[in-house]
Structure formats: structure tokens, C-alpha cells
Amino acid sequence: xxxxxxxxxxxxxxxxxxxxxxxxxxxxxxxxxxxxxxxxxxxxxxxxxxxxxxxxxxxxxxxxxxxxxxxxxxxxxxxxxxxxxxxxxxxxxxxxxxxxxxxxxxxxxxxxxxxxxxxx
DNA sequence: AATCTTTGACCAGGT
DNA sequence: CACCTGGTCAAAGAT
Numbered sequence: 001x002x003x004x005x006x007x008x009x010x011x012x013x014x015x016x017x018x019x020x021x022x023x024x025x026x027x028x029x030x031x032x033x034x035x036x037x038x039x040x041x042x043x044x045x046x047x048x049x050x051x052x053x054x055x056x057x058x059x060x061x062x063x064x065x066x067x068x069x070x071x072x073x074x075x076x077x078x079x080x081x082x083x084x085x086x087x088x089x090x091x092x093x094x095x096x097x098x099x100x101x102x103x104x105x106x107x108x109x110x111x112x113x114x115x116x117x118x119x120x
Numbered sequence: 121a122a123t124c125t126t127t128g129a130c131c132a133g134g135t
Numbered sequence: 136c137a138c139c140t141g142g143t144c145a146a147a148g149a150t
Contacts, residue, residue: 040144
């Protein structure tokens, strides 16, 4: 009953990862069966974390996806799903069920919980 | 050439 | 009223 899910990166193996000293690199895009476009990224000073904003590929689709992770721990990703989809996903994944559940109740508790206490 | 990602700037709302 | 944070849009760049 929470749109916030903590997942770990490493789902995709890139061709060549660059061993940069800076760990401020965002992880791969967690494919949940839907297609998303990143339309912004901002560092939330109040939380001390980086937030990325994704929108559904469909113009008619109001579904939104929000990724949040700490600049020091890009391995811990907080995935927040917002909105509902107009059509079924291009691929049926079992995780899609989680998205379906989010359609009933998601944003009010998620938004209210973002400002609350949290762990790293 | 088409598609998607990235960064910066602007705007709105809140304090 | 001024300042700050969060959020969104746009254009350019990269693949």
C-alpha cells in the first residue's frame, strides 16, 4: 500500500561503466513494463537527495514516475509511481500489478510521507 | 534521422 | 514583500 519502493540498481549491464571517482551518477532506468521520459532532475536540499522526474511516453497518459536517491548511495532508489495509465503496458510484467494497485490510493500518502522521517 | 537524456532557467507556492 | 524550494518546460546534445 505504498507507492514508494526501494530497489537496488544493477538490473542492466551496460557495455562499459566509467570508473569515475564521483559517485553522483544516476543508476539505470528501472523498467517496470512501461516507458518513461525523464523531464527533469533536481537536488532536494531539504531531504539531501536527488530527485528525478519521469513522465509516461503517452501524451494521453497522466502517469508519472518519480525517482529519488541519495547522492552518496545511488544504489538505493526510491521509486514513486503517480497517476494512472490509459492503456496497458507494452509488456506484461508481474510488477505491473503493483502499479495497478497504486491506482486506488497513492499520492496523498506518498506526498505526506516524503516530508516525514526517513532512513538512509 | 529519430528518440531520449541532460542542464539551465523560469514559474509558482510557501514561509 | 522578499527569499527559498520544488516542479516543470525548453533547447541542445548524445546515441
